[in-house]
Amino acid sequence: MLVDLHNHILPGLDDGPDTELEALLLIQNAVHNGVTHIVATPHHRNxxxxxxxxxxxxxxHTLNLLLQEREIxxxxxxxxEVRLHADLLDELASTTLTxxxxxxxxxxxxxxxxxPQFTESIFYEMQLKGYIPVIAHAEKNEEIRRHPKKLFNLVTKGALVQVTAASVTGxxxxxLQRFVLKLCQHNIVHFIASDAHGVHIRPFLIKQAYQVIEHKLGKNFVNYFQQNANHVLNGVEFQVFQPALIGKI
Ligand SMILES: [Fe+2]
Structure with a gap:
């Protein structure tokens, strides 16, 4: 089982594929990367x-039927993929998909x-309601790159962190690769995901990313990231590695 928790594969809904055919080609790309479960995460409120x-x-539903027909x-x-916004708490139970x-x-x-200023308070309130925030492609945020300690602080307060496969591979x-590997070494990363948008521009790269993780950090980290994603898919809580304080990189 190999899970990808972040990608844009649904046709016509965001800046991912425009057509069903393009979506199928992108899904084939995921399959070639060994992915068995794809959580489709179109942009929302961005x-x-x-x-x-x-x-x-x-x-x-339509895509799954097509995949079954084609025995993929x-x-x-x-x-x-929800952009953090001030009304998120009110919208979690109604118009937001976990x-x-x-x-x-x-x-x-x-x-x-x-x-955003209100990040910590919204994350706190979310957790009181039983939700766990997963920060998408944390390495792409400028403030996090300048002050990784701020990401460490959010992690110590219960947030989880996803980084992009393409950032891991270089x-x-x-x-960005150096930065992401440092975050991994400090146990501030919990998931690798593709954030795939298209076969040509932003493909899956998951297989290659896990090869880099194995080479640079060891098989233990590969297992950790993959099992974390499995737990999220199953909606269960899990133990994370203890985050280490991180300074400027
Ligand atoms: Fe994304």
């Missing part, structure tokens, strides 16, 4: 895209340049 839960579920052995599950319908894990995207640049 200022450009707003999703309707039922539309996401219908799209996934992969399962698509529902999710969203990861794989877990009613626990929520994939949350920060703005590119900063960590496809997003050597600096």
């Amino acid at each position: 200022g450009v895209f707003n999703q309707d839960i039922n539309e996401i579920k219908d799209s996934i 052995l992969v399962t698509i599950l529902p999710g969203m 990861i794989a319908g877990s009613h626990k894990y929520v994939l949350i995207e920060f703005p590119t340049h900063h960590i 496809a997003n640049g050597k600096d």
Whole structure:
């Protein structure tokens, strides 16, 4: 079982594939990476895209039927990549999809340049309601890159962190690769995911990312990241490695 928790594979819903055919090609790319379960996470509330839960579920249902017909052995599950916004708490139970319908894990995207002031209080309130925030592609946030300790602080307060496979492989640049590996070494990362958007521009790269993790950090980290994703898919809580304080990188 190999789970990808963050990607944009649903046709026509966001900046992922435009057509069903493009979506199928991207899913084939996931299968070639060994992925067996894909949690589809279209952008939501990011200022450009707003999703309707039922539309996401219908799209996934259609794709799963197509995959069965073609005997492609992969399962698509529902999710969203939700931009952190002030009304998130009110919308969690109504218009927001949790990861794989877990009613626990929520994939949350920060703005590119900063960590919003209200992040800590919203994360706290979320956890009181039984939700666990998963910070999407944490390495892409400028404030986190300048002050990784701020990410460490959020992790010590219960947030989980996903980084992008392409950042692990070096496809997003050597600096970002170095940064992400440091975060991993400090136990501030919990998941590797593709954030795939298309076969040509942003493909899955999951297999290659895990090869780099194994080579640089060891098989133990590969198992850890993969098992963490399995637990999220199953909606169960799990033990994380103790995060280590991190300074400037
Ligand atoms: Fe994404």
